[in-house]
Amino acid sequence: MTSLRIALYQPDIPGNTGTILRLAACLGLSVDIIEPAGFDISDRNLRRAGMDYLAAVTLTRHVNWTAFDDWRRQAGRRIVLASTRAAERYTDFVYRPDDILLLGRESAGVPDAVHGSADGRILIPMQEGQRSINVAMAAAMVAGEAMRQTVWC
16 A cells, blocks of 8 residues: 555545545555545445445545644645646656645536645646646546655656
8 A cells, every 4th residue: 555645635426436445446546535524424326336345445534624723733744736727747747756736626626725735736728729638537547646656766
C-alpha cells in the first residue's frame, strides 16, 4: 500500500465516488471524503459502482474542509489539486509519495479558499471548448502519474 491518498471534496455523484473507491482499492490508495457529500455515503449506487472492492479500501470521512485541512497540516501532507484553472500539466508536476490528490465536486469544483490552500495545482489538458473530464477518469489519470513517479519508478 502506498501513502498517496485521493481526497474528494464534497462529491456529488455516488457512482463516481464508488468508481474512485474501487480504483483506490486496486491501487492500494486511501481515500478521504470531505463532507458534506451530495448523497448518503451508504447509497446503493456507490455500493454498486464500488462492488465488493469497498471492503478493501481505507476510507476516512472528514466532517468539513476545515477538519480535513487541519488533519492534513498536522500530518505534514501536501494537497495537489486537479483543476481546470491550473496552469501546470499533471504530467509535468513532481509528486511526492505522501501527496494527497484532491478532486473537486462534479458540479462546481472547489471554492476559491480551497483552491488557494492547495500546495500544487495540476491540469489535465483538454480540447478547447470542453468543460471537464469525468472526476473518476481524472482521478485515475492523476493517480497513475503520481504512482508512476513515486511507486512504480
